[in-house]
Amino acid sequence: MARHNHRAExxxxxxxxxxxxxxxDKSESYYWLDGRRLSRAFGHNLPARPADLVDxxxxxxxxxxxxxxxxxxxxxxxxRNFRIPVLVRDLDFWSDHQVTQRLSDxxxxxxxxxxxxxxxxxxPRYKRKEDAxxxxxxxxxxxxxxxxxxGLDSFAGACILLQDDPNxxxxxxxxxxxxxxxxxxxxxxxxxxGTWQSESxxxxxxxxxxxxxxxxxxxxxxxSQRTRGFVFMxxxxxxxxxxGSSALYVNENGVGxxxxxxxxGQLGVDSSRGSHPLSMVRMEELFSLVSQKRxxxxxxxxxxxxxxxxxxxxxxxxxxxxxxxxxxxxxxLRIRGSPSQCGICTSCLLRRLALDxxxxxxxxDGTGFRYDVKNPATPLxxxxxxxxxxxxxxxxxxxxxxxxxxxWEALTQIYPELVxxxxxxxxxxxxxxxQISKHxxxxxxxxxxxxxxxxxxxxxxxxxxxxxx
Numbered sequence: 001m002a003r004h005n006h007r008a009e010x011x012x013x014x015x016x017x018x019x020x021x022x023x024x025d026k027s028e029s030y031y032w033l034d035g036r037r038l039s040r041a042f043g044h045n046l047p048a049r050p051a052d053l054v055d056x057x058x059x060x061x062x063x064x065x066x067x068x069x070x071x072x073x074x075x076x077x078x079x080r081n082f083r084i085p086v087l088v089r090d091l092d093f094w095s096d097h098q099v100t101q102r103l104s105d106x107x108x109x110x111x112x113x114x115x116x117x118x119x120x121x122x123x124p125r126y127k128r129k130e131d132a133x134x135x136x137x138x139x140x141x142x143x144x145x146x147x148x149x150x151g152l153d154s155f156a157g158a159c160i161l162l163q164d165d166p167n168x169x170x171x172x173x174x175x176x177x178x179x180x181x182x183x184x185x186x187x188x189x190x191x192x193x194g195t196w197q198s199e200s201x202x203x204x205x206x207x208x209x210x211x212x213x214x215x216x217x218x219x220x221x222x223x224s225q226r227t228r229g230f231v232f233m234x235x236x237x238x239x240x241x242x243x244g245s246s247a248l249y250v251n252e253n254g255v256g257x258x259x260x261x262x263x264x265g266q267l268g269v270d271s272s273r274g275s276h277p278l279s280m281v282r283m284e285e286l287f288s289l290v291s292q293k294r295x296x297x298x299x300x301x302x303x304x305x306x307x308x309x310x311x312x313x314x315x316x317x318x319x320x321x322x323x324x325x326x327x328x329x330x331x332x333l334r335i336r337g338s339p340s341q342c343g344i345c346t347s348c349l350l351r352r353l354a355l356d357x358x359x360x361x362x363x364x365d366g367t368g369f370r371y372d373v374k375n376p377a378t379p380l381x382x383x384x385x386x387x388x389x390x391x392x393x394x395x396x397x398x399x400x401x402x403x404x405x406x407x408w409e410a411l412t413q414i415y416p417e418l419v420x421x422x423x424x425x426x427x428x429x430x431x432x433x434x435q436i437s438k439h440x441x442x443x444x445x446x447x448x449x450x451x452x453x454x455x456x457x458x459x460x461x462x463x464x465x466x467x468x469x
Contacts, residue, residue, distance in 0.1 A: 031062035033210040038239075041206040048089035049290045050238040056094075057227075057234035059086050060107060060115070062212045064227040068220050080113040087122040094119045099289055106282045110273055111226040138244065140202045143169035145240035146249045147232055148205070150174065150185040152325040152351055155192075156309040157251020157301055159316050162196040162203070169202040173239045175232050176209050180332045180340070184324060191321050204243075208235055229274025230283075233297065237287040240295055247296040250275045253306035254443050256350060257299055260415050262390035277302065277421050281428050298429075303439035305447045306350055307357030314360060322363040327351040333370060343369025344380070346387045356457065357450040376459035388458075395451040398444050408437045411444070 033054065038046065069078025088094045100117060107115040146161065148154045154174075162170060172189060176182040189205045197203050210231070214221060233250070240248040250257075252275040259271050273279050280297040288294050301309055313319040326332075328341035328348050341348055348369060355364040366372035371380060373388060401410035412418050418440065426433040 031058050031210070031212040033058050034208060037206055037208045041204070041239075046238070046242065047291075049093055050241060052088040052090060052094060053234050053287075053290055054238055055088070056086055056103070056117075057231045058210060059084055061210075061225075061227045061231050064111060064113075065212055065221045065225065066214065068222045069224070077112055081116075082113060083116040083118065085118040085120060087120050089122050091119055091121040102286050102289060106286050107227070107230065109282055110230050110279065139171060139204060140169045141244060142167070143171060143202070143243060143245050144247050144249055145171040145173055145236060145243055145245040146251055147236045148172040148174040148185060148189070149232070150181055150188060150325060151327055152322060152354065153252050153256065153301075153306060153309060155188050155321070155325050156313055157249070158192055159318055160309070160312045161249070161251075161300065162192065163312070163316050166198065167200050169204070170196075171239060171243045171245060172203070172205040173236050174205075174207045175235055176207050177211050178332070181326070182207050182209060184326055187324055188321065191318065191324075195316070195318065206239060224272075226272065229272065229276075229279060232274065233279070233283045237283065237291075237295055237297065241287075241291050245295070247298050250280060250297065250299045251301060251309075252299055253304055253309055253354075254299070254302045254440070255305055255447050257302060258418075258421060260394065260417075262346070262387075262394045275299065278424055281424050284428070302425075303443050305357070305443060305450060306354035307450050308446065310354050310360060311358040314358070319360050319363050322355065322360060323368065335370065338370045339368050341369050343371040343373060344384050344387055346391060349373070349388055349391055353450055353454045356454045374457050374459070392451065392455065395448050399448045402441065402445050402448060407441050411441070 063082055063084055067080055067082070069080060071078040086094075093099060094117070100119075103117070104115045107113070144161070146154070146158055148158065158170065158172060161168075172192075174185045176185060185207050189207075193203050193205075233248075236248045236250075257275045257277060259273070259276065261271060277299070280299065284295065284297045287297075310319075310322065313322055326341060327350070328343075329345040330342055332340040333342060343349075343352075343366075352364055352374070355361060366375055371384065372378045373380070397414060398411075401407055401414060404410035418437075422433055422436045422440075425431050425436050
């Protein structure tokens with residue numbers, strides 16, 4: 001796959017309840033992915049269907065960003081209807097009803113929007129040009145592939161896996177939407193390679209830049225980016241299959257992966273499902289159709305908090321590198337003279353909570369954030385404190401459930417999606433349902449305890465009252 005641009009032609013999306021239709025501008029709008037990174041990294045052709053999956057993922061990502069949700073009193077989620085054309089290499093496969101239905105179902109899960117596709121066959125000349133070369137030589141086996149975002153979880157997870165299994169090779173795959181993120185990813189990979197590369201295993205990496213170009217008419221884009229997780233998993237599954245990996249690992253703490261709502265005002269569409277347990281199950285099922293064999297997609301840290309993951313950084317003497325990772329939802333902040341992370345979004349707060357919980361405060365002195373919630377001199381308006389208040393509210397609700405004589409029943413009454421997660425993991429991960437509930441209860445107990453400790457470091461009395469009750 002060479003670096004190429006894709007025009008968005010004859011594409012429409014109708015936000016439900018808006019009465020309007022968004023039409024992509026043919027001359028100004030398109031998306032791109034630098035497939036040259038794939039061709040340099042691999043040494044045999046990328047099969048047609050996986051190549052199609054990458055193109056479909058990028059088409060979906062473009063239209064998700066291009067069409068803004070229109071929320072009304074009648075349609076609170078701003079649900080959208082998409083019907084988009086995509087040129088593919090294996091038209092017969094993607095035209096099969098079972099395949100298109102599974103693809104639409106997966107995308108509905110990620111976005112809560114309706115997706116339909118009009119598949120056409122790619123130009124044969126372009127098809128030949130798109131024959132891709134993946135790893136220059138076979139990756140030493142056994143090996144696993146890990147998604148690598150440059151975030152704290154992906155870095156800590158990679159450290160743990162490399163430390164625990166010196167005989168398994170690891171392929172790190174990351175997507176990057178801007179150069180600053182790619183720079184972070186490469187610095188971390190360099191540190192991992194210098195520490196863990198050995199004769200008994202390989203450590204390979206591939207960072208794939210991608211993005212979209214919007215029209216110059218000032219058209220607003222959708223900020224939720226619910227399809228980013230779909231793009232990353234698509235890139236990861238394709239790379240894992242070509243590397244001959246036994247599994248694709250999504251290294252994410254269990255609290256962030258499940259991503260329970262913080263309060264009653266948070267709708268499902270407001271919560272990312274990029275690394276949700278059911279996202280992994282659904283993508284595994286989709287890719288099994290694409291590749292005609294099963295590739296497990298797993299989170300080795302599904303029952304651990306972020307703080308528990310980070311404790312291992314100290315034992316690996318890599319805690320100093322935690323400061324190089326990024327977590328902010330808005331990274332990078334493009335504010336002159338300001339740090340690149342905000343410090344007040346839920347992702348920044350969860351990061352700081354984790355480093356505090358595992359005693360790595362020296363890796364979190366507050367200087368990397370625009371707003372330091374632990375510094376009494378930081379001017380914060382009440383609106384800026386909403387994410388922190390919401391997280392404290394959630395911690396309080398969780399504590400009340402866990403203090404019940406029947407904690408699992410109390411948890412699932414407030415968060416019924418936990419039952420669905422328990423069932424899916426029991427069915428697809430060969431795990432006992434009772435053990436799953438036990439693991440989740442223990443994880444949330446640890447998480448609530450971490451909040452009780454962290455809140456004491458926040459010099460705002462109104463914020464510390466919830467977890468200290």
